[in-house]
Amino acid sequence: MFSPIRSTKVYEQVIEQVKNMIIDGTLKKGDKLPSERELVEHLEVSRTSIREALRALQIIGLVECRQGEGNFIKQSFENNLFEPLSIMFMLQKSDPNEIMELRKIIEIETAAIAAKRVTSGELDSMIPLINILKNSKSEEERVKADKDFHYTIARASKNFLIVSILNAVSSLIDSFIKDARRKILVDKENVDVLAKQHKDIYLSLKDGDSKKASEAMRKHLDFANEYMMKD
Amino acid sequence: MFSPIRSTKVYEQVIEQVKNMIIDGTLKKGDKLPSERELVEHLEVSRTSIREALRALQIIGLVECRQGEGNFIKQSFENNLFEPLSIMFMLQKSDPNEIMELRKIIEIETAAIAAKRVTSGELDSMIPLINILKNSKSEEERVKADKDFHYTIARASKNFLIVSILNAVSSLIDSFIKDARRKILVDKENVDVLAKQHKDIYLSLKDGDSKKASEAMRKHLDFANEYMMKD
Numbered sequence: 039m040f041s042p043i044r045s046t047k048v049y050e051q052v053i054e055q056v057k058n059m060i061i062d063g064t065l066k067k068g069d070k071l072p073s074e075r076e077l078v079e080h081l082e083v084s085r086t087s088i089r090e091a092l093r094a095l096q097i098i099g100l101v102e103c104r105q106g107e108g109n110f111i112k113q114s115f116e117n118n119l120f121e122p123l124s125i126m127f128m129l130q131k132s133d134p135n136e137i138m139e140l141r142k143i144i145e146i147e148t149a150a151i152a153a154k155r156v157t158s159g160e161l162d163s164m165i166p167l168i169n170i171l172k173n174s175k176s177e178e179e180r181v182k183a184d185k186d187f188h189y190t191i192a193r194a195s196k197n198f199l200i201v202s203i204l205n206a207v208s209s210l211i212d213s214f215i216k217d218a219r220r221k222i223l224v225d226k227e228n229v230d231v232l233a234k235q236h237k238d239i240y241l242s243l244k245d246g247d248s249k250k251a252s253e254a255m256r257k258h259l260d261f262a263n264e265y266m267m268k269d
Numbered sequence: 270m271f272s273p274i275r276s277t278k279v280y281e282q283v284i285e286q287v288k289n290m291i292i293d294g295t296l297k298k299g300d301k302l303p304s305e306r307e308l309v310e311h312l313e314v315s316r317t318s319i320r321e322a323l324r325a326l327q328i329i330g331l332v333e334c335r336q337g338e339g340n341f342i343k344q345s346f347e348n349n350l351f352e353p354l355s356i357m358f359m360l361q362k363s364d365p366n367e368i369m370e371l372r373k374i375i376e377i378e379t380a381a382i383a384a385k386r387v388t389s390g391e392l393d394s395m396i397p398l399i400n401i402l403k404n405s406k407s408e409e410e411r412v413k414a415d416k417d418f419h420y421t422i423a424r425a426s427k428n429f430l431i432v433s434i435l436n437a438v439s440s441l442i443d444s445f446i447k448d449a450r451r452k453i454l455v456d457k458e459n460v461d462v463l464a465k466q467h468k469d470i471y472l473s474l475k476d477g478d479s480k481k482a483s484e485a486m487r488k489h490l491d492f493a494n495e496y497m498m499k500d
Binding site for chain 1: 437
C-alpha cells in the first residue's frame, strides 16, 4: 500500500516546510526545532519520515542534534560533513583544470575585495602562516598553511557566499594545493618562490591596494597553473 | 543503550563509505548501489541507519531511487532538491549586495571563458531568449528568459564547477533577478535597454571575443547594481 514514491514525497514535504520556515523568518540561526513528536503531530506524517528529514538536514550541515536537548538550526556553517559539489565533481571525472579556472575566477577578484575589507586581526593571523610557508621543514604543515592563507583571504572579503562556496569545494581545493605544490617543489628552491608570492599577496592586502592584491594573486595562481600543466 | 550520538555516527559512516567508494572510483555515475539488505549485511548496521543515509543522499541530489529498481548514483546533478547555500544565505540574513558581488565575480569572467567555448547550438538557444526579453509583454516570461540566458552562458563555459555553483544558489539568483528587474523597469523604456544589454553579450559571444564579452557582462551587471542600490 505504501509505495516508495509516496514515502519520498513525505520527507520532501518535511524538508520543504523547514525551508519555508527559514525563508519566511520563522526559523533563525540557533533556533530550536520543534521536537520529533511535535513535528509528527503538526505535519501529520510518520515519525520515520520526520527522522529521515532531520538526518538529511544534519548531513547537509543545516541542523545539529544536541544530545538530550533536541535539534537546532546551526549557528555556524563552516564545517559541512558532506560536500556535494566536491563529490559531484569527482563523479563527473572532471578536469583538474576546472578547479584552477574556478580558483582564478573566484580568488583573484576576492583578493581585490579583501584588500578593502581586511581587518588588522586577519592580517595578523596571516603572519604565522607566511612564516610556516617560508621556514617549516614539514610539507604537510606548509600545505595546511597554504590553504589557511587562501581561506583567510576569502573570509576577509566579508562575503558569506564566497566563503561558503570555497568551503563547499574544500576537498577539491585541498587536493589541488597538494598536487600543485608537489609538482612545483620538484625544484626545491621554489619553496622560497611560493613563500614570497604569499608574502606579496599579504603586503598588498596590508596596503589596502585592490589592484596589487589581485595582480599578486593572479601571478601566484598562474605560476601554480604552469606547473600543473607540466607532466 | 542506543544514544543519539551513536546512531548519528552510524549513518555518518554509511555516507562516508559511499563517499569513499566515489573517490576511489568504485561507484560511478549511473551505477546501482547495493540493495538495502546488502548494505545492512556489508556494513553491519541497522536498516534504519541505511535508509537514513540513502534518504540524505537523495535529498542532497546525489542518489535517485527508481521505483522497483533500487538506488542509483544520478546521471545528472542539474536539479538539486535542496540548495544548502541559498538556505544558509537566508539564515545569515546576508546582504543582497553579496549576491551582486558574487554574480560580478563569477559571471564577468565566465562570459570571457564562454566566448572561447560556446557552441553554435548554445548560441542558437539564446536567440529566442533575446526575443522574449525584447518583445514579450509578460514580465514573468521575461524574468525566466533573463535567468535562462545567464545560465546558458555558465553552461557554455564548459566548467562543471561554475555551473554547479550557480545551480547551488539558483533561488538567490532568481529572486535577485526579479528584484533588480522590478526596480529597473520602473522606467518602462528600460525593457529595451535590458534587451539590448543581453543582445550585446550574445553578439560578443558569437564573435568569440572574450574581452568584449566580459565588458558587456560587466556593463549589464553594473547597470542592474545601480538600480539595486537605489531606495
